[in-house]
Amino acid sequence: MAYSPSLETALAVVKHQSMQTEKCLAKKQLMDALKHCSIMLAELRNPKLKPKQYYELYSMVFDSLSNLSLYLVENHPRFHHLADLYELVQYAGNIVPRLYLMITVGTSYLQCQDSPREEILKDMIEMCQGVQNPIRGLFLRYYLSQTCKELLPADDPEFNCHFIIMNFIEMNKLWVRLQHQGPLREREQRTKERKELQILIGSQLVRLSQIVDDDWQLYKDRVLPNLLEQIVQCRDLVCQEYLLDILFQVFPDNFHLKSLKVLLKALSRLVPDVSIDTLLETLIDRLNGYVERKQLEGSASDSDDILKDKDLFQIFATFINKLNEERPDLPLQRFIGLIESLLNLSLKWYSDSYENLNKCFSLAVTKYNEYDKTIPSEFEYLFLDLLTLKKIKSFNERDLDLDSSFYFQLITQCESYRQLILIQKLPLQKTIINKLLDILITGFSSTDVKNFPQIESKAQLQNLLAICEPIIKLKERKTIPATKRHSATLKDFTKNSNINNNGNDNNDVDADTEDEDSDLIDEDTEMWMLNSSQEKITKFCHSLILSLSQSSTMKSVETQMESISIIRTLLLKGGKNIKYTFPAMITNYWRLIRRAHRLKAYLKTNTQYYDNLIKKTFKSISRCMNDLFNQCGNTFLDSIYKLNLQSASLADQLSLPEIAYDFFTQAFTVYEESLSDSKTQFQALVFMSQTLQKTRSLYKDSYYDSLIVRCTLHGSKLLKRQDQCRAIYLCSHLWWATEITSIGEEEGVTHDFHRDGKRVLECLQRSLRAADSIMDNIQSCELMIEILNRCLYYFIHGDESKTFITVKYINGLIELIKTNLKTLRLDKEEEENNMDSTDAQERRLTTYAFGQDGSCIHLSNLKGIPSTVSNKITSTNIADMIDIPAQNFERTCGYVIKQTEIDDRFKVIVI
Structure with a gap:
C-alpha cells in the first residue's frame, strides 16, 4: 500500500477512508470496512512526517478506529466472532495496518467476558516488536497503551505492571534510537523532536503509578528496579533527565523516602551531562512535600517508623560529597545547585540544625578551594545566590523578622558560612555583606521581642563582626579627580569611536591604557560608596550594642563596655574610615x-x-x-x-x-x-x-x-x-x-x-x-x-x-557710641555732598552683604554663588550701611526706656 506525499493529502485520505468505513459498517459490510481501514492506516507508514505532523494524523486515525472498535463489540458474536476476526486481520498485507487492526480487534475482544485476556495482551505486545521504526513504533505502542488502559485484569496488579513495564521499555528504546538516526548536523533538531514525543513515554509511568497505587512491596520488588535499570542503561541525556523527573513526580513521596538510597545510587550512575542538581531539587521538593502533608494531617504513618533512625540530611550530604569525589568534572553551577537543594532539605526537615547548614557551606568552601580562586566572574552570581539564600524556598516563605533572626544564627553558628563569604573576591564580599547588614539591621530594629536577635556571648559578637571586616578596612582605589573627569570622558568617547581610515577597529592601540584604568572610578562615586558602607556599619554597631542591652547574659555594664572595646578594636582596622x-x-x-x-x-x-x-x-x-x-x-x-x-x-x-x-x-x-x-x-x-x-x-x-x-x-x-x-x-x-534649672539651681536660692x-x-x-x-x-x-x-x-x-x-x-559707653554715630552721620553727609551725579550713581550701585556676626563683604566678590543663597543676602549701599548701627542703637535705647517702667535703676541711664 502506498502513502500520500504530504500531510495535507494524507489527512484528506484518512478523512475519506474513515467516512467510507462508517458507511460500510452502517450496512454491516465488515470486510469492506476493514479494507478501507487498511488503506487509511497505510498513511501512518510515511517516514517523512515530523512528530507533530504524525501526531495530528494519528489523532484522526485513532477516532476512526474507536468507532470500529465500538461496532465490533456491539456485533459480537451475533454477526461475527472476535476470536476469528483477530486471526483474520493478521493476514493484512502491510505490518503497520496489520498491527493497528490486530490491536483494535484484540482490545475489542478483551471487553468480552469469555476472552483469554492474558494471552491476547501478551500476543499484542510481542507482535508490536515487528515495527522498529522509532516514530511508527512509538505511536503503535502508545495506541496499544491507550486502548488497553481500562482493560487490564483488575485482580492481577503484578501482570498489569509487567505489561506496562514491557511496553515502556520497548517505547523507551525506540525513543532513544530516534536520536541516532540521520546526519550528525541534525542532532539538535532530532533532540527537539524527541522532546515533542516525550509525553508518550511519560504516560506509561503515569499509568504504572495508577496501577501500583499504595502497594509499596510491588513498587519495591517489580517496578522500581526495572525502571531504574532501563533509565540508567539507556545512557541517554534527554531520556534520563525526563524519566527520572517523571518518576519523582508520579509515585508517592513516602515511596521515595523508603527507597532513597536506591534512587541516589541511580543518580550517581547517570551520564555526566545530566542536570543532576535539577533532579535532586525535584526529589527534595517531593520529600519536603511529605513533611508539609504530614503537618497538615497531624498524624504519623508507617514510613515515620521506618525513617525514625534515618538521618535524611546525612544521606544526601554523603551522596553529594561522594559525587564530588567521583565526578571532579562536575560543573560548578551543578554542584552549587546540589548544595542549594541540600539547604532546602535541611531547613524543611531539621529547621533548628545549624550544624547541617554549616556542613552544606563546608562543601561549597571545599569546591571553591578546588578552583584555587580562579572562578570566572560570570559564575560569581552562584555564590551570591547561595550566600544570600536566594533560592531557598523553605526560607523565603518565612516572615521578614524570622529572616533576620535566621541570618543572625547562621552567621554566629556556621563557621563555614563566614569562611565562604571571606574567600570571595572583594566586590562580591561587599555586595553580600551589605545585603546581610540590611537584613540584620532590620531585625535589630524590630519591635517584636520574640524575633529580636540576642547576642548571648562574646563569641557570637566576634562572629558577627568578622563578616564586616572587608567593608571596614580602607581599600585604596584609583579615582578620577574632578578636573580630569571631562578628559576621561573624552578619552572613553574616542576609544569607542577609534576607527582608522580603512574602516578597521584600532581597539588594540590603547589596550594597555584601558587595563590600567579599568579600576578607575569617579571621586564622588567612591566617596558616596564609602559613606554608604560606613554609615551601614555604624548603624549595625549601634544595633549590636542595643542587642546587648536585651541579652540575658551580656546586659551588664561591664560586659557591654568590653563588647564595645571589641567592636572598637575591629573598627580601628578601617584606618581613616574610623571618622565615620x-x-x-x-x-x-x-x-x-x-x-x-x-x-x-x-x-x-x-x-x-x-x-x-x-x-x-x-x-x-x-x-x-x-x-x-x-x-x-x-x-x-x-x-x-x-x-x-x-x-x-x-x-x-x-x-x-x-x-x-x-x-x-x-x-x-x-x-x-x-x-x-x-x-x-x-x-x-x-x-x-x-x-x-x-x-x-x-x-x-x-x-x-x-x-x-x-x-x-x-x-x-x-x-x-x-x-x-x-x-x-x-x-x-x-x-x-x-x-x-535641670540640676536644681535657682537664682536667689543657690549661693x-x-x-x-x-x-x-x-x-x-x-x-x-x-x-x-x-x-x-x-x-x-x-x-x-x-x-x-x-x-x-x-x-x-x-x-x-x-x-x-x-x-x-x-552712660559713658552710651556717650561714646553717640559720638561715633554723630561722626558717621557727618561723614555720610559730606560724602553725599561731594559726589557728582555719575559718581553718586556708581556708589549707590555699590552693594554689600552683611553676616549675622556683623561682618560685611562686597557683593562683587560673590559672583557665581547659588541663586538660593544670593536671594537671601541683604544688599545695601554705603549710606544704608551707616544707618545700620544707628538703627541697632535705637532699638537698644528703646529697650532701656521700657525697662524704666519696671526697674527704677534704669531711670538714671541717660539715653
Missing part, C-alpha cells in the same frame, strides 16, 4: 557611663566598683580620641575638638573634675596645635565658653579658673579684631555663672555660683578697647553697641557692687 564609625562608639561609651552612674546611685553599694568602671570607660574614650587624631589628622579636627568638650561636660556632670579637666586640656591642645583658620578658631572658642559655663565640679582645685583664663587669653589672640572683641565679651560670662564682677568688667573693657581700635568706624560702632547690650545684661542680673557694671560706665 568611632563617634558612634564614643556615644555608646557615654550612654554606658550614664547607666553605670545611675546604677551606682540606685544600688548605693559597691560604689568603688562603679567608680573604677566609669574611669576605665573614660580612658577608653580618650584612646578613641587619640586614634581619631592619629588616623584622621586635620580632616577631623573639628569633630575631635567637640567630642572632647562633650566628654568633659559629661565628666563634670558626674562630679569627676580631674577627668573633665583632662578632656578640656585635650580640647585646648587640639585648638592650639591644629586649628589655624580664624573662623574655626572663633567658633571653637564660642563652643568652649558655652561648655565651660555649664560646669560645676571644676570649681575645686582651681581647675575652672585656669581653664577660663586660658580660654579668654586665646580669645584675645585671635587674628581679627572683631573676633577678638566678640570672643572676649562672650568669655565675660565665664566669670558670671547663671542657674541651670555658690562662681561670680567675679571685676573679671567681668575687665573682659568688657578689653573687648571695648578691641572694638575702638578697629579702623572701620561702622564696624567699630556696631561692636560697641553689642558690648552695651552685654553691659545691660549684667546690669539687670546683678547688683552694681558685684558686677562692677555701674550706671556711670554704661
Whole structure:
C-alpha cells in the first residue's frame, strides 16, 4: 500500500477512508470496512512526517478506529466472532495496518467476558516488536497503551505492571534510537523532536503509578528496579533527565523516602551531562512535600517508623560529597545547585540544625578551594545566590523578622558560612555583606521581642563582626579627580569611536591604557560608596550594642563596655574610615557611663566598683580620641575638638573634675596645635565658653579658673579684631555663672555660683578697647553697641557692687557710641555732598552683604554663588550701611526706656 506525499493529502485520505468505513459498517459490510481501514492506516507508514505532523494524523486515525472498535463489540458474536476476526486481520498485507487492526480487534475482544485476556495482551505486545521504526513504533505502542488502559485484569496488579513495564521499555528504546538516526548536523533538531514525543513515554509511568497505587512491596520488588535499570542503561541525556523527573513526580513521596538510597545510587550512575542538581531539587521538593502533608494531617504513618533512625540530611550530604569525589568534572553551577537543594532539605526537615547548614557551606568552601580562586566572574552570581539564600524556598516563605533572626544564627553558628563569604573576591564580599547588614539591621530594629536577635556571648559578637571586616578596612582605589573627569570622558568617547581610515577597529592601540584604568572610578562615586558602607556599619554597631542591652547574659555594664572595646578594636582596622564609625562608639561609651552612674546611685553599694568602671570607660574614650587624631589628622579636627568638650561636660556632670579637666586640656591642645583658620578658631572658642559655663565640679582645685583664663587669653589672640572683641565679651560670662534649672539651681536660692564682677568688667573693657581700635568706624560702632547690650545684661542680673557694671560706665559707653554715630552721620553727609551725579550713581550701585556676626563683604566678590543663597543676602549701599548701627542703637535705647517702667535703676541711664 502506498502513502500520500504530504500531510495535507494524507489527512484528506484518512478523512475519506474513515467516512467510507462508517458507511460500510452502517450496512454491516465488515470486510469492506476493514479494507478501507487498511488503506487509511497505510498513511501512518510515511517516514517523512515530523512528530507533530504524525501526531495530528494519528489523532484522526485513532477516532476512526474507536468507532470500529465500538461496532465490533456491539456485533459480537451475533454477526461475527472476535476470536476469528483477530486471526483474520493478521493476514493484512502491510505490518503497520496489520498491527493497528490486530490491536483494535484484540482490545475489542478483551471487553468480552469469555476472552483469554492474558494471552491476547501478551500476543499484542510481542507482535508490536515487528515495527522498529522509532516514530511508527512509538505511536503503535502508545495506541496499544491507550486502548488497553481500562482493560487490564483488575485482580492481577503484578501482570498489569509487567505489561506496562514491557511496553515502556520497548517505547523507551525506540525513543532513544530516534536520536541516532540521520546526519550528525541534525542532532539538535532530532533532540527537539524527541522532546515533542516525550509525553508518550511519560504516560506509561503515569499509568504504572495508577496501577501500583499504595502497594509499596510491588513498587519495591517489580517496578522500581526495572525502571531504574532501563533509565540508567539507556545512557541517554534527554531520556534520563525526563524519566527520572517523571518518576519523582508520579509515585508517592513516602515511596521515595523508603527507597532513597536506591534512587541516589541511580543518580550517581547517570551520564555526566545530566542536570543532576535539577533532579535532586525535584526529589527534595517531593520529600519536603511529605513533611508539609504530614503537618497538615497531624498524624504519623508507617514510613515515620521506618525513617525514625534515618538521618535524611546525612544521606544526601554523603551522596553529594561522594559525587564530588567521583565526578571532579562536575560543573560548578551543578554542584552549587546540589548544595542549594541540600539547604532546602535541611531547613524543611531539621529547621533548628545549624550544624547541617554549616556542613552544606563546608562543601561549597571545599569546591571553591578546588578552583584555587580562579572562578570566572560570570559564575560569581552562584555564590551570591547561595550566600544570600536566594533560592531557598523553605526560607523565603518565612516572615521578614524570622529572616533576620535566621541570618543572625547562621552567621554566629556556621563557621563555614563566614569562611565562604571571606574567600570571595572583594566586590562580591561587599555586595553580600551589605545585603546581610540590611537584613540584620532590620531585625535589630524590630519591635517584636520574640524575633529580636540576642547576642548571648562574646563569641557570637566576634562572629558577627568578622563578616564586616572587608567593608571596614580602607581599600585604596584609583579615582578620577574632578578636573580630569571631562578628559576621561573624552578619552572613553574616542576609544569607542577609534576607527582608522580603512574602516578597521584600532581597539588594540590603547589596550594597555584601558587595563590600567579599568579600576578607575569617579571621586564622588567612591566617596558616596564609602559613606554608604560606613554609615551601614555604624548603624549595625549601634544595633549590636542595643542587642546587648536585651541579652540575658551580656546586659551588664561591664560586659557591654568590653563588647564595645571589641567592636572598637575591629573598627580601628578601617584606618581613616574610623571618622565615620568611632563617634558612634564614643556615644555608646557615654550612654554606658550614664547607666553605670545611675546604677551606682540606685544600688548605693559597691560604689568603688562603679567608680573604677566609669574611669576605665573614660580612658577608653580618650584612646578613641587619640586614634581619631592619629588616623584622621586635620580632616577631623573639628569633630575631635567637640567630642572632647562633650566628654568633659559629661565628666563634670558626674562630679569627676580631674577627668573633665583632662578632656578640656585635650580640647585646648587640639585648638592650639591644629586649628589655624580664624573662623574655626572663633567658633571653637564660642563652643568652649558655652561648655565651660555649664560646669560645676571644676570649681575645686582651681581647675575652672585656669581653664577660663586660658580660654579668654586665646580669645584675645585671635587674628581679627572683631573676633577678638566678640570672643572676649562672650568669655565675660565665664566669670558670671547663671542657674541651670535641670540640676536644681535657682537664682536667689543657690549661693555658690562662681561670680567675679571685676573679671567681668575687665573682659568688657578689653573687648571695648578691641572694638575702638578697629579702623572701620561702622564696624567699630556696631561692636560697641553689642558690648552695651552685654553691659545691660549684667546690669539687670546683678547688683552694681558685684558686677562692677555701674550706671556711670554704661552712660559713658552710651556717650561714646553717640559720638561715633554723630561722626558717621557727618561723614555720610559730606560724602553725599561731594559726589557728582555719575559718581553718586556708581556708589549707590555699590552693594554689600552683611553676616549675622556683623561682618560685611562686597557683593562683587560673590559672583557665581547659588541663586538660593544670593536671594537671601541683604544688599545695601554705603549710606544704608551707616544707618545700620544707628538703627541697632535705637532699638537698644528703646529697650532701656521700657525697662524704666519696671526697674527704677534704669531711670538714671541717660539715653
